Amino acid sequence: MFRRQSPINLLILVLAVLCAGQVAGETVSPLSDPTRPQGWRPTDPEGAASGGPSIDGLRLQGTFSVAGKRSAMISGQRVMVGDEVSGARVIEIDRHRVVLRIDGQTVELASLLPPVKAPTKSPGGRQ
Numbered sequence: 001m002f003r004r005q006s007p008i009n010l011l012i013l014v015l016a017v018l019c020a021g022q023v024a025g026e027t028v029s030p031l032s033d034p035t036r037p038q039g040w041r042p043t044d045p046e047g048a049a050s051g052g053p054s055i056d057g058l059r060l061q062g063t064f065s066v067a068g069k070r071s072a073m074i075s076g077q078r079v080m081v082g083d084e085v086s087g088a089r090v091i092e093i094d095r096h097r098v099v100l101r102i103d104g105q106t107v108e109l110a111s112l113l114p115p116v117k118a119p120t121k122s123p124g125g126r127q
């Protein structure tokens with residue numbers, strides 16, 4: 001009824017059980033983002049990349065202009081003039097700054113990111 005195991009099969013079985021116990025006892029680290037350099041750590045507690053200093057936790061991450069309409073990325077939220085983000089009303093959006101009204105006070109978030117160069121026209125008139 002029971003077949004006698006060879007010593008090699010028994011040894012493999014014992015090693016497999018021991019290795020499984022070792023693996024189960026180890027803590028598993030979270031997967032890392034393959035687009036980040038090895039050893040990269042976020043600089044702020046939320047882990048969000050920031051373009052400049054924050055005011056009441058709000059961080060200006062960039063400004064955009066599409067078809068003449070300006071918008072901004074503030075703390076991961078895309079906003080336009082008149083929108084509200086974390087209790088602050090967006091009053092004005094310029095190329096490198098956003099003006100907000102918080103509790104009746106006007107504050108400015110400025111971007112510390114370097115400006116991106118605009119495309120130049122080629123001699124043939126095409127971009």
